[in-house]
Amino acid sequence: MNPDDALPLPACLSCGACCFSTASDYVRVTGADWSRLGASPDRWAVFSNHRAFMRMHDGHCAALRIEAGFPARFVCEIYERRPQVCRELGRGSAACEGEIVRKRATAQART
Ligand code: SF4
Ligand code: SF4
Numbered sequence: 313m314n315p316d317d318a319l320p321l322p323a324c325l326s327c328g329a330c331c332f333s334t335a336s337d338y339v340r341v342t343g344a345d346w347s348r349l350g351a352s353p354d355r356w357a358v359f360s361n362h363r364a365f366m367r368m369h370d371g372h373c374a375a376l377r378i379e380a381g382f383p384a385r386f387v388c389e390i391y392e393r394r395p396q397v398c399r400e401l402g403r404g405s406a407a408c409e410g411e412i413v414r415k416r417a418t419a420q421a422r423t
Contacts, residue, residue: 321404322412328386329415330401330408331376339366339373345395356390366395371418384423 333339341349341357341364349356356375357364367374375394379385388394401407 321408322416324403325385325387326383327412327416328372328376328378328419330398330411331386331388332372332415332418333368334371336360336368337363337365338368339395340397341365341395348393349390350393372422378422380423384420386419 337360341353346353346357346364356367358367372378373388375388375390377387377389379387388398401411
């Protein structure tokens with residue numbers, strides 16, 4: 313078997329698992345991230361105890377747009393400006409696989 317076949321890895325646009333959480337401090341926004349968010353960073357991020365995080369809405373990051381359909385799509389509305397922590401979660405990494413196992417069913421249930 314081709315090692316690439318071992319995990320049925322979805323495309324990020326059809327997954328979105330790592331953008332889901334019920335925690336308000338899920339996606340850390342650093343100073344550099346805040347600056348990269350552009351003219352209205354507080355549209356996307358919020359301060360809590362002197363630290364900034366992405367706003368969360370309905371169990372997922374507020375920047376995640378869920379498009380119902382066949383297939384459904386999970387679109388990061390700020391993809392080019394997303395925080396560093398999102399950039400570092402590599403598709404196919406152990407962290408990614410863990411997110412899929414834990415949350416993909418939740419993500420799919422939203423479509
Ligand atoms: S969990 Fe992995 S495959 Fe799913 S959206 Fe995140 S990086 Fe992409
Ligand atoms: S900023 Fe984009 S990639 Fe990061 S959690 Fe939010 S929707 Fe997902």
